[in-house]
Amino acid sequence: MTTLIFLVMAIAMMTASAGYRGTAIGLFGVSFIAAVLWLDRYAIEMPRLPL
Amino acid sequence: MGPFVRLGNAAGAVGIATVLLIAFGLQFGLNEPPCPLCTLQRVAFVLCSFGFVLNLRFGVQPLHYGLTLLGALFGVVASGYQVLQHIAPGAAAYGSPLLGMHLDTWSLLLFFAVIAVAALLLMMSGRPDHDRSDHQTAMRFRGILRFAVYLLIAVTLANAANSFAQCGATECAAKPTGYWISQYLR
Numbered sequence: 065m066t067t068l069i070f071l072v073m074a075i076a077m078m079t080a081s082a083g084y085r086g087t088a089i090g091l092f093g094v095s096f097i098a099a100v101l102w103l104d105r106y107a108i109e110m111p112r113l114p115l
Numbered sequence: 116m117g118p119f120v121r122l123g124n125a126a127g128a129v130g131i132a133t134v135l136l137i138a139f140g141l142q143f144g145l146n147e148p149p150c151p152l153c154t155l156q157r158v159a160f161v162l163c164s165f166g167f168v169l170n171l172r173f174g175v176q177p178l179h180y181g182l183t184l185l186g187a188l189f190g191v192v193a194s195g196y197q198v199l200q201h202i203a204p205g206a207a208a209y210g211s212p213l214l215g216m217h218l219d220t221w222s223l224l225l226f227f228a229v230i231a232v233a234a235l236l237l238m239m240s241g242r243p244d245h246d247r248s249d250h251q252t253a254m255r256f257r258g259i260l261r262f263a264v265y266l267l268i269a270v271t272l273a274n275a276a277n278s279f280a281q282c283g284a285t286e287c288a289a290k291p292t293g294y295w296i297s298q299y300l301r
Contacts, residue, residue: 065286066151066154066155066158066278066282066287067275067278067279067282069158070158070161070271070272070274070275070278071272071275073158073161073162073165073271074268074271074272074275076165077165077168077264077267077268077271078268080165080168080169080172080173080264081168081172081256081261081264081265081268083172085169085172085173088165088169089169089178089182092162092165092182095158095162096162096185096186096189099155099158099159099162099189100189102155103152103155103189103192103193103196106151106152106155107152107192107193107196
């Protein structure tokens with residue numbers, strides 16, 4: 065999944081440097097949502113705070 | 116966009132690319148593949164850099180800084196969560212420390228630094244570049260500005276290749292010890 069996120073971000077940067085701002089921001093949005101979902105999948109353990 | 120703000124955005128982009136290259140150096144130098152949360156922090160650095168890329172290509176706009184801040188907030192959550200996992204005395208952290216701190220702690224500090232830099236650049240940016248034509252902004256996108264963006268693209272593609280080599284099409288192991296692709300290279 066992270067491979068896909070990195071790839072989409074690389075495409076977003078290339079799209080931006082080619083001048084397509086709207087498409088690039090859309091790809092950023094897709095990557096951001098995927099990254100949040102992927103973090104939610106891994107961040108399942110409660111932090112063990114020294115209280 | 117003034118030359119100082121333009122250079123600040125280029126420095127932000129090159130700085131993030133350098134952080135990702137240092138992470139690569141430590142990964143291969145110490146032979147420690149990144150854990151899934153560590154990889155997500157790399158993703159967060161790439162997300163942060165995107166606002167700088169847009170500023171360099173299209174001119175400064177608050178929306179672009181907003182994207183950088185969103186990426187940095189995601190990074191704060193990812194690295195902060197990992198720091199909290201080993202904040203208790205005796206809890207083991209992942210990986211070797213660098214200059215006395217683990218990489219997740221460094222990441223947390225760097226994401227705060229990105230937020231501070233983006234806020235400063237936003238304050239110094241003045242009027243947004245809405246009134247400039249795409250041709251004008253494209254004409255200014257050259258030299259070190261173009262180099263900064265291309266460097267970021269190269270580092271992001273390298274991270275994609277690294278992530279694929281480590282995990283393949285499946286999920287990464289919680290504490291990785293090797294590379295998924297190595298089983299096909301024997």
